[in-house]
Amino acid sequence: MTDAGTDQVLPEHLVQVFGEHRNLLFSVAYRILGSAADAEDAVQDAWVKWSSADRSQVADPKAYLVRIVSNVAMDRLRSARSRRETYVGPWLPEPILTSADTAEDVAAADSVSMALLVVLETLSPLERAVFVLKEAFGFSYGEIADAVERSEASVRQAAHRAREHVQARRPRFHADRARQRDVTERFFAATTGGDINTLMQLLAPDVTLWTDGGGKVRQALRPVTGAERVAAWFAAIGSRSYEGVDPADMAVDLVDLNGGVGIVFSGAGRVIATLTLDLDDTGRVAAIHNVANPDKLRAVAARTIHHI
Structure with missing residues (x-):
């Protein structure tokens, strides 16, 4: 070299x-x-x-x-x-694909979680x-x-x-991987099916949704708070196109994202968004981080897995 x-x-x-x-x-x-x-x-x-x-x-x-x-x-x-x-709008960290080893190490997983990285911004x-x-x-x-x-x-x-x-x-609570995956799968199924009742069961009453579009894609410009508002926001997603991609043409993968189970949405040959859920000690979703700014999806799009 x-x-x-x-x-x-x-x-x-x-x-x-x-x-x-x-x-x-x-x-x-x-x-x-x-x-x-x-x-x-x-x-x-x-x-x-x-x-x-x-x-x-x-x-x-x-x-x-x-x-x-x-x-x-x-x-x-x-x-x-x-x-x-x-x-423009909430700023969220840039998501990365992590290894299964990271997910199994509680301390390592917590230290790259979206929730903690957001707190570290302050x-x-x-x-x-x-x-x-x-x-x-x-x-x-x-x-x-x-x-x-x-x-x-x-x-x-x-x-x-x-x-x-x-x-x-940020109270230190780390849901086990099986629970994370179960809640994430149920959340996705309820979202794509427009099932508000199931979403309400999965969401904590004071849940907060942060969406980061960076002014380049349409996203909520302020955090969405409360189970009813967040459930309604996600229930509507399954019935409309997103950045020109019809829901039927969108691929969804459950992956290791920032030390936990996350969702990657793809379509039209590109990564469209990532989604991670942070659970409280009752197993309900306390926070949701949705990154859609294309500039922040390059690491995920490159499919580089980081062992961190």
Whole structure:
């Protein structure tokens, strides 16, 4: 492999070292940014820095690379925040296809769930990076301090603030995979059949639906709240075309999406939307995240499965 921007050929062992940690780097960046495309760019930036670094000064390649990608991701997040202020409608993270291994690891599945990524959007870039490195990857406070280039005391404070914030906004409950799949299948059947009664049984009274079209496809511009309103919204879907695709011509796949069971809608040769359900401790649907912005469906359309 050649060094970015030069004709220098890097030693094979340096390429191999980066390759060994590439999956980790993407995993860190995605959790900080909530965007697969931005995470890939952050990993590429890390590669450029790695390929041009004085590696004689690098005692721990893993720590060095995590530091690079964490800071690149925080910088990208600060830039993205300003763009998201003018976003049309609710902003949701970019969905990714995950592996069965991720789904079986409760901690890993929770750390990439749509529900948690939405909550992480409300943290500062530093708090988010610290939370991700501590809670998702188990780095020590000293290691995190080195990664984000802050004092250990400030990292501990940021971790405490982030943890309290997340716990206050998202009670930690993870439905088992069998229940997730059962509810998702029943929800889809009720939606396509226009069965409002079954939908009402599946939905929590205070359920909230977030739809992200980014102003590029028609979606609700504000969250839809309450079982009756959400049931009516979905019951109507089965009777009308969506972005020019008739319901009869739409393919539906149940897949591993962001660490849980999700739905991918396809038609006319493209991915149209994804849907994930977040269950409460009674097994009813407490939150629904519907991503239809075509710019955010590229990772799913590429069918790349991430082991994160």
